[in-house]
Amino acid sequence: MPLDKATVARIATLARIRVPEEELESLAAEMDKIIGWVEQLDEVTTDDVPPMASVVDVELPWRDDEVTDGDCRDKVLANAPEKVEGFFAVSKVLE
């Protein structure tokens, strides 16, 4: 199934990226070409192959349960486009 304009529009909404209507067509064509190209992987039989779980042979390290961080509101809010009374602020979310 070719990757069409409607699919790109749906994916763009899912990814929260505004794509101007007039660019959808060409973007769909490009993406379709890329997806068609990666589909050459179908040539390889992989039924018994496990997906790669980790790149290096390292065990997941565990932290101790200690408070070692936080209490740095100024740093957290330093780059905020809008902040009010210690909160981040965005335009009202309607449920």
Add this chain to the structure above:
Amino acid sequence: MSELNCLTMAQARDGLAKGDFTSVELTQAHIAALEASRELNAFVTETPEQALEAAKASDARRVSSNSGGGEAGSMEGLPIAIKDLFCTEGVLTTASSHILDGFTPQYESTVTANLWRAGAGMLGKTNLDEFAMGSATVTSYYGPTVNPWRRSGDDKKLVPGGSSGGSAAAVAARAALGATGTDTGGSIRQPASFCGIVGIKPTYGRCSRWGIVAFASSLDQAGPMTRTVRDGAIMLGAMAGHDARDSTSADREVPDFEAALEKGVKGLKVGIPEEYQMKGMSPELLALWDQGKAWLTAAGAEMVPVSLPHTKYALPTYYIVAPAEASSNLARYDGVRYGLREEGETLQEMYENTRGEGFGAEVTRRVLIGTYVLSAGYYDAYYLKAQKLRTLISRDFREAFDKVDVLLTPTAPSPAFAIGEKMDDPIAMYLNDVFTVPASLAGLPAASIPAGLSGDGLPLGLQLITHPFDEETMFRAARAVEDAAAFNAEPTLMAGDGS
């Protein structure tokens, strides 16, 4: 004294130690070189004051250490450049993206912190493809970086490769003794090859990823870009090390890489992967590769043909895995907590406007591809399939390394191309990474060494790949290639070359 910026890192280190010049003098020379090479657009942000301050502090430390007060760091007093993907405390960090407008981290990446602890100073933040997505440094919001090299008899501006193109150009133009890069699918090695310098991607897990703006978490790895193999060894030694804040960081000793350099390659088995000999490869590239084999053979190594049967699937695998991870890693750029915000009627609109405005075309394309391959109904066909291919590609390498110690391949399929070329065909651009991506998928250490010039006078690199965490063998082989190649060609635009 007028050409301090043309020293290698090792020469500068030794000169400082002997007291031939100060770090302030060395740094001033580099600031002048950086200013003289602005036409390259290698830097997004210049930080001369910070560099000088670091130099002064270093000179002071040296005085005190000479009188017995502590030891000089391994990069004491050396001014370097930092890819603008590393978060640097109090210094604008952009990833060359509009979406990080004005973002000033309140923290320092582990790798840069390690470098400052070793005594280095920062000249500035270098340009890159937006979020490191590209092979030409043309997708930067801050405009393309220009390769300091020109084809003989042609003044067309060439790309420096990418994504670490700003770092590569700055080092090649002698505007920095060395620079940090990051490599996800070839972003250190390919620009190193295009700019005639050394680029090293260590084993995944060797350098901490903490504080580096993430592109594809399972592939991203920091490494040094320098003009010599020795400099690469010095700088990697300072950058590497275990970091408890990165769960994928390897808890291993960092060997003395510099000490490994002169061990030679006598008795080493060098694998030549047959699948890297691709259809349509240029004769000059094949000749260079043959030359490399001859050099290593002459130095006492044995050439062994090996097979990496899944090589041709590496690129399509990469172009599923990397965009998938990127689509998720870049979700945090939403206009809420930092960076660009473009208001909208609703929150959903604010998100869409911010991200639509903030991301360039290539980033948008990759985020959408990544979103698509992870979306309901497609995950198994694309993402899971690619992760299985990754297992097969890794197995290929493991089996090859049962027989050989190191692999020798070209770094890139072509020399640098002109800005504007290959821009309208994403897949043609992706093919730049055909030789570098397989090692990235397997997390292996790999280096690009400048080995010769193309017919029209542009640098070409050879790539060396070794076992995980066996950077020492990689350095030995790299040094042997460097030694034999005696690459001393200089770029057309070189700051402080007496012109």
Add this chain to the structure above:
Amino acid sequence: MTMLQGNTGDWEMVIGLEVHAQVISEAKLFSGAATAFGAEPNTQVSLVDAAMPGMLPVINRVAVEQAVRTGLGLKAEINLVSVFDRKNYFYPDLPQGYQISQFPKPIVGQGTLILDLAGGETREVGITRIHLEQDAGKSLHDQHPSNTFIDLNRSGVTLMEIVSEPDMRTPEEAGAYLRKLRSILRYLGTCDGNMEQGSLRCDANVSVRRAGDELGTRCEIKNVNSIRFVQQAIDYEARRQIELIEEGGTVDQETRLFDSGNGTTRSMRSKEEAHDYRYFPDPDLLPLEISQGFVEEIRASLPELPDAKKERFVSDYGLGTEDAGLLTAERATADFYEEVAKGRDSKLACNWVTGELFGVLNKSGLGIGDSPVSAAALGGLIDLIADGTLSGRLAKDVFEAMAETGKEASVVVEEKGLKQVSDSGAIEAEVDQVLQAYADKVAEYKGGKDKLFGFFVGQVMKATGGKANPGVVNEVLKKKLGG
């Protein structure tokens, strides 16, 4: 009884619950920021929790231990290898743009929970899975007319999502499930179970069907914050669905919100965008591997849990299952009871704890931990009953005084002079006076009016201010009247 009657016949409710339990730990799941409730906004936020560029997660050991402990407490299988996935969606209180959670490979697999129902009845409910995940921050919509405020203090706190099988059939069973789950979590010390503060949050999946039919389409009711509301929400939702179907409509699978103001549920989001979470293994984390030894160490440290304790209370103390259930619902209550019962009449101890003590606690809204009468003090009171110092009736007065003043039973008895009089000489004198004063009644009694015996007892008790030992009074009266 478990059926709901519609206009066209009987319907069965099918209920499954998803509980989000905040794990008790000092620091967050993947960062070193504190977890305490109620701090100033954004003061318990690390750069990791705020999803600054380049920040990475490192897992908290205690979060892993608590999940395993909870799994063992629910008799569930523990998966020695589990995987953290990213669940991708955009929301302002989700800074990363994804929640780190577990999807196909959770840390805990299938388990069971036993419901304690009315009349001492029990019923098993299957646990599907428990997985670890990050909590989101908080969006405050009502602080400002045009802004939503975001506080990330809760962002990254460890949650266990405990998912049940759709095994419940009535709102009451759902309530019993939540009470029992909360009880087990508290016993284990893995979650404080506070629904008001949101450390225990419940989503209910509700569908209806004709008896014996396939499962119907379910709706998920999100984030209901008390057991009573959960029951109310389920009841409303089931009736809504039945009405819809009976009127010829179909149920849409959707997420609904409960309005505690009017007891109804309403659709939460417009359906313009179906969720597509694009789960994939988090490349910043490796698979979580734990050893069998690690699991066994935790198993060995588990406390006796409510079901086992209840069984023991029945067999060792001879209690009924309902009383045993009441006493073991909270570990502190069970401990309190055992201290009271130690070396004493266990049934009497049970009566005093579930009767008088629970009465006082309920009235004052106190928990067992804040009981004005300590276990030792209550034991002391029971001792005074056992040795005859106090009658049952006097003991109740003493208990009341103890609850008010916090004094020991013996002190109250001393101060109020409530000591029971058992000395038969003293009682004989009182009896003689009463019989003298009511000679006419004595004559009637002797003439066959047996019922007057109670009258004489009452008069003697009255004369002694209630302090006479009723047993001795009976004995003396019988002797004098009968002799």
